[in-house]
Amino acid sequence: MFDGLGNRLDSVLTRIKGKSRLSPADVDEALVEIRAALLEADVALSVTNNFVERIRSVAVGVAASRSLTPGQQIVKAVDAELVRVLGGESLKISYASKPPTIFLLAGLQGAGKTTTAAKLALHFRRNGRSPLLVAADLQRPAAVEQLRTLGERASVPVFSQPTDPVSVAKAGIDEARRVGRDIVIIDTAGRLAIDESLMAEISSISNAVQPNYTFLVIDAMIGQDAVNTAKAFNETLSLDGVIMTKLDGDARGGAALSVKEVVGKPIAFGSTGEKLEDFDTFYPERMASRILGMGDVLTLIEQAERTLDEEVTKKGASRMMEGRFDLDDFLEQLRQVKKMGPLKGIMGMLPGVPKELKDVDIDDKEINRIEAIISSMTIDERRNPKLIDGSRRQRIASGSGVQSHQVTGLLKQFTEMQKVMKQMGIGPASATRRHKAKSNARKGRRNKR
Amino acid sequence: MGSYSGWIMHLLFLVLVYLIAVLVVAAGGVYISRQRRSRLSTSSKKVMPAPPGTLTARGGEDEKAASVVTEQAPVDNLASVVSSDVEEREPPKSLSAGLSKTRGVIGAALSRMKLRGGLSEEFWSELEETLILGDIGLEISRDLVSKTRDAFRQTGLNSSVEAIDLLRRQMLADLEGKERSLTLFGEAPNLVLLVGVNGVGKTTTIGKLANYLTSRGSSVILAAGDTFRAAASEQLEQWANAANVEIVKGSSGGDPASVIFDAASRAKAIGADVVIADTAGRLQTSSNLMGELAKIHRVAQKAPGTLSEVLLVVDATTGQNGLSQAKSFSQAAQTTGVVLTKLDGSAKGGIAFAIERELGIPIKFVGTGEKMGDLVPFDPATFVDEICG
Ligand SMILES: Nc1nc2c(ncn2[C@@H]2O[C@H](COP(=O)(O)OP(=O)(O)OP(=O)(O)O)[C@@H](O)[C@H]2O)c(=O)[nH]1
Numbered sequence A: 001m002f003d004g005l006g007n008r009l010d011s012v013l014t015r016i017k018g019k020s021r022l023s024p025a026d027v028d029e030a031l032v033e034i035r036a037a038l039l040e041a042d043v044a045l046s047v048t049n050n051f052v053e054r055i056r057s058v059a060v061g062v063a064a065s066r067s068l069t070p071g072q073q074i075v076k077a078v079d080a081e082l083v084r085v086l087g088g089e090s091l092k093i094s095y096a097s098k099p100p101t102i103f104l105l106a107g108l109q110g111a112g113k114t115t116t117a118a119k120l121a122l123h124f125r126r127n128g129r130s131p132l133l134v135a136a137d138l139q140r141p142a143a144v145e146q147l148r149t150l151g152e153r154a155s156v157p158v159f160s161q162p163t164d165p166v167s168v169a170k171a172g173i174d175e176a177r178r179v180g181r182d183i184v185i186i187d188t189a190g191r192l193a194i195d196e197s198l199m200a201e202i203s204s205i206s207n208a209v210q211p212n213y214t215f216l217v218i219d220a221m222i223g224q225d226a227v228n229t230a231k232a233f234n235e236t237l238s239l240d241g242v243i244m245t246k247l248d249g250d251a252r253g254g255a256a257l258s259v260k261e262v263v264g265k266p267i268a269f270g271s272t273g274e275k276l277e278d279f280d281t282f283y284p285e286r287m288a289s290r291i292l293g294m295g296d297v298l299t300l301i302e303q304a305e306r307t308l309d310e311e312v313t314k315k316g317a318s319r320m321m322e323g324r325f326d327l328d329d330f331l332e333q334l335r336q337v338k339k340m341g342p343l344k345g346i347m348g349m350l351p352g353v354p355k356e357l358k359d360v361d362i363d364d365k366e367i368n369r370i371e372a373i374i375s376s377m378t379i380d381e382r383r384n385p386k387l388i389d390g391s392r393r394q395r396i397a398s399g400s401g402v403q404s405h406q407v408t409g410l411l412k413q414f415t416e417m418q419k420v421m422k423q424m425g426i427g428p429a430s431a432t433r434r435h436k437a438k439s440n441a442r443k444g445r446r447n448k449r
Numbered sequence B: 001m002g003s004y005s006g007w008i009m010h011l012l013f014l015v016l017v018y019l020i021a022v023l024v025v026a027a028g029g030v031y032i033s034r035q036r037r038s039r040l041s042t043s044s045k046k047v048m049p050a051p052p053g054t055l056t057a058r059g060g061e062d063e064k065a066a067s068v069v070t071e072q073a074p075v076d077n078l079a080s081v082v083s084s085d086v087e088e089r090e091p092p093k094s095l096s097a098g099l100s101k102t103r104g105v106i107g108a109a110l111s112r113m114k115l116r117g118g119l120s121e122e123f124w125s126e127l128e129e130t131l132i133l134g135d136i137g138l139e140i141s142r143d144l145v146s147k148t149r150d151a152f153r154q155t156g157l158n159s160s161v162e163a164i165d166l167l168r169r170q171m172l173a174d175l176e177g178k179e180r181s182l183t184l185f186g187e188a189p190n191l192v193l194l195v196g197v198n199g200v201g202k203t204t205t206i207g208k209l210a211n212y213l214t215s216r217g218s219s220v221i222l223a224a225g226d227t228f229r230a231a232a233s234e235q236l237e238q239w240a241n242a243a244n245v246e247i248v249k250g251s252s253g254g255d256p257a258s259v260i261f262d263a264a265s266r267a268k269a270i271g272a273d274v275v276i277a278d279t280a281g282r283l284q285t286s287s288n289l290m291g292e293l294a295k296i297h298r299v300a301q302k303a304p305g306t307l308s309e310v311l312l313v314v315d316a317t318t319g320q321n322g323l324s325q326a327k328s329f330s331q332a333a334q335t336t337g338v339v340l341t342k343l344d345g346s347a348k349g350g351i352a353f354a355i356e357r358e359l360g361i362p363i364k365f366v367g368t369g370e371k372m373g374d375l376v377p378f379d380p381a382t383f384v385d386e387i388c389g
């Protein structure tokens, strides 16, 4: 929705590419864009302003270096700095010498604490631990039932009693000792940082159970208020780390930076979906490029790895490198990419795609048509489109339910793309040996059909 | 093949090359994929020129920025409206009313500014920052401030107090003339559907709304349309008990649309006025779940009675993602209004202003706590005062 920093800087800095160096005014302009990108990503204002000041000297350095791609250089520097801040010390959980190791979850209403508690429990159970969930949210209607259901799903027992949050938490620890659970995860009611009595309450829970780890659970969609919240919870509870939720949405998640800056403790986990398995270590690199709107390459890689057939992909790649990528390869790859979902979604995750392109409405039916046309060709035609004369074209057209000029159009497009590929520097490179092996493999496949 | 298909071919091709490149070198990781990225971006840029840089109203570029703004938005009638308004009314009075409502850090910061008098560059950028802190968003904040600045210049006012008042009026003008009450005038039962991302306060708001409507004489039935989240219908049931209204539930994991349909049928049978339907929280990026919501919406339209309101629940702490939420949910379910929850916290909820201004979806109610009575009709003046300090 918003322009990524890469695009922003490029559009500000392209016009000066011809110049031998950036002027101080150019640097200022770049910094204005960096600030804008951070603010649109919901990085807190004060954090943004400090961050931009830190980047200033880098930008000045780039200006002096007569770089041909100052925009890219600055983006790289900003990205690196973000990763540095977001990363830092990672959290290594050390288990209490005298079990149980106690985890306390705190946060605003609706941040996702209850689900996170169950996810954390599953995470520990899968690491060979035996967690106990404690339902200390006695405030929200049916919060206990919710945790019970989730606990069942995670095969983790849930402790609760209808007393008060402090007593439940304490009794939960006793229960864990009694039945020999080595991890206790305490879910608490959501509360506003400015609600003094509820902040006092969670402080007493903390004092009563002396947790080994206190995590602030924070929603990736939160805006400028993130700093106030993080500050208040940290002052009350002295946090050990942060868990970010709802990372499967499209929020830029600038709060990660704000909270990190304020709390100074690691962002330990990220939550990426409603299923209990959707929980993972936090990756600063991903967060950095996400905040800068540079496309989420890593998520894309993961998604691709899950859906695409590695062999098929590798084959496509070597065909490309050999400069022999033909319509048959194209068809095969197209069928794969289709499995990843709508093209527009994939585009959205690709870095460096201009906004105009991302905003174009893409009808996936069109892709089906392309697929139909190519499928109507014989294998020899796909390999060598020159074979396609008037009558063959007619046959293909009627086979795929299009006009014959559409077939011509597609062939022309494909030739053009092959040219583009060459321009992009994708082509034969000392690959003759592999080529031979591949053509043997192709023969084998042809026989199978 | 038309040029449109040509486009798609190109896109497909780029995506393909990209994916292959990324995947094959996945082991090598980010480094190589970054190289690809810059290549791709330069090659695609040949086809599509980057948008012209946006000028900004900061620092020493003042003159330039001001003139650009005037070009983009030729001084609308606001300036004149405002100036005559200001002469008639006494700014200090409305100001002290506004001041009495200020609270927190932002309020204090602004009061400082109010006392300061002179209108330096710093003043205007602090004004912009105040709006940003309220989550209104950078672009809209800039726009509001530069319009205020233009109007300020034209009216020949000279104190910061007046400038801030101008800003308030500017914002109020953006919120003017909207239908903010629930329109429950269709053939009974009138269906009210609540939608939104996870955890914003949909279920709680339903409990409050049920109470709000019954205390005004309507008979209400709740539909437990969240059949997905653990204990969601138990949660709604507790609200139904508290508000003393009937609830129609489905089985856990069942079809949400049919629960809502059943509730509407039930309401028709017993002659209830309003059905308030819960839906599971969903992120707007999940195409499956948004598809499900579109289906719920279609079924609700065909259910007995009238689908009268589709309320998007927005959490006041939400940042700029709120706009994306509003766009997607409107697309899937034609939202008719916004309920802004959790305004009892320190967040200002400025994103709801952005949503109303950009998408024209009126804010109808405000949630101010976790209890049944903590729901009030939206009042633009209070809201704007809170944001401006
Ligand atoms: N302080 C405050 N808390 C609120 C308000 N509205 C809702 N909440 C709290 O926010 C939390 C989430 O509310 P729910 O009503 O369960 O939200 P939901 O949108 O139905 O959540 P899902 O169904 O899980 O997506 C609960 O703890 C509510 O008590 C409000 O106006 N102020």
Ligand SMILES: [Mg+2]
Pocket (backbone or CB within 6 Å): B202, B203, B204, B226, B232, B278, B279, B280, B281
């Ligand atoms: Mg709910």
